[in-house]
Amino acid sequence: MLDHAMSTGRTRVKFCGLTRPEDVDAAVALGADALGFVLWPGSKRAIELDRLAALVARVPAFVTRVGLFVDPEPEWVERAAEHLDLLQFHGDESPSRCAASGRPWIKALRMRDGLDLDGAAEDYAGARALLLDAYRPGVPGGTGETFDWSRIPATLAKPVILAGGLTPANVAEAIATVAPFAVDVSGGIEAAPGRKDVAAMTAFLDAVRLADA
Ligand SMILES: O=C(O)c1ccccc1NCC(=O)[C@H](O)[C@H](O)COP(=O)(O)O
Numbered sequence: 556m557l558d559h560a561m562s563t564g565r566t567r568v569k570f571c572g573l574t575r576p577e578d579v580d581a582a583v584a585l586g587a588d589a590l591g592f593v594l595w596p597g598s599k600r601a602i603e604l605d606r607l608a609a610l611v612a613r614v615p616a617f618v619t620r621v622g623l624f625v626d627p628e629p630e631w632v633e634r635a636a637e638h639l640d641l642l643q644f645h646g647d648e649s650p651s652r653c654a655a656s657g658r659p660w661i662k663a664l665r666m667r668d669g670l671d672l673d674g675a676a677e678d679y680a681g682a683r684a685l686l687l688d689a690y691r692p693g694v695p696g697g698t699g700e701t702f703d704w705s706r707i708p709a710t711l712a713k714p715v716i717l718a719g720g721l722t723p724a725n726v727a728e729a730i731a732t733v734a735p736f737a738v739d740v741s742g743g744i745e746a747a748p749g750r751k752d753v754a755a756m757t758a759f760l761d762a763v764r765l766a767d768a
Pocket of ligand 1: 571572591595598599623645688695696718740741742743
């Protein structure tokens with residue numbers, strides 16, 4: 556069992572739903588650990604492969620490039636994966652489906668009533684982490700909604716990436732409550748879907764660093 560922060564003393568930060576070069580540049584300059592690109596066409600933040608290639612070309616070494624999928628066709632994963640460091644699955648993918656490409660992956664779990672997190676951690680043993688997100692029926696992610704953080708057990712067999720409705724105003728409380736390995740934010744740092752706000756990105760990272768201090 557791991558405690559969520561794995562005693563590293565620093566909460567990693569993933570900014571998700573990037574669509575514009577200027578937002579990628581700002582996120583890197585501010586010190587985000589990982590950048591997420593939505594590769595599910597149903598999202599307002601979705602990007603095509605040519606845009607993905609152009610955006611990730613701006614990302615330097617040691618910043619993780621993450622691609623988000625929702626029940627994707629294997630061929631789509633293969634084509635996108637050459638531009639990515641890590642795959643993030645947001646749909647009903649089985650563990651074997653997540654692992655099929657042989658590339659590192661994480662599984663997003665939406666916190667619907669009755670979800671057995673310990674069981675999911677066993678089922679998705681091959682995941683590098685579990686991303687815990689809010690549950691809204693019919694919406695696979697990016698809801699901008701929080702969930703009851705006290706539902707997360709203090710120890711879990713996988714590192715926890717906390718997501719769902721995080722903002723510069725609530726992320727410190729989230730870290731104090733959950734002690735996650737990482738936090739993930741999309742709507743809370745946006746001016747509009749897919750358009751990040753530099754002041755909000757800055758405030759979010761400042762709040763995380765203060766919480767870690
Ligand atoms: O952002 C989307 O539109 C999206 C669509 C489908 C699947 C996942 C999606 N985003 C996933 C993320 O990683 C978000 O960062 C996460 O759901 C938290 O979003 P938010 O509550 O807006 O911070």
